[in-house]
Amino acid sequence: MDDNDEARFREFASAQAHGLRRSAYLLCGDWHLAEDLMQNALMRIYRAWSRIDVAEPLGNYARKVLLRAWLDEWRLRERREPVPDLADAAPAPPSTPSATGHATRCGAGCGSCRRGSGPRSSCVTSTN
Structure with missing residues (x-):
């Protein structure tokens, strides 16, 4: 990279840095x-500066590079975080009908109390 390209990149980077940082914040929060994403994107643009087509708007190209840098970071983070074991996290099912709370509410000894129905079911007792 010659001095002219270096000066053009420095001018581009100083003009785009604030907008790229805000866009990166919208991506990652x-x-x-x-x-870090903004610096990574500017570093990638610097390495490819001699190959960049000047006909394409450089701001759009920079946001595209920023998005790809964020996707790379997101994929790496997904690989690094361990996946919790779902078998250990599952709650144990209730063993008795009274554990659901229905038998204590009803007290009538209806069929649904004996079957051990779920916590949202209810029984209807009729008075004749």
Whole structure:
């Protein structure tokens, strides 16, 4: 990269840095990560500066690079975080009908109390 390209990149980076940081914050919701994403995007643009087509608006290209940097970070974070074991997190089913609370509410000894129905069911007792 020659001095002219270096000066053009510095001018571009200083003009676009604030907008890229705000866009990165909208993507990730964290100002510190947004700063890292902006720097990562500017670093990628710097490495490809000699190959960038000047006909394409550079701001659009920078946002595209920023989005791809965020996707890379998101994918890496997804790989690093352990997946919780769902078998350990499942609650144990109630063992007795009174554990659902229905038998204590009813007290009539209806059929649904003996069957051990779920917590949202109710029984109807008729008085003749």
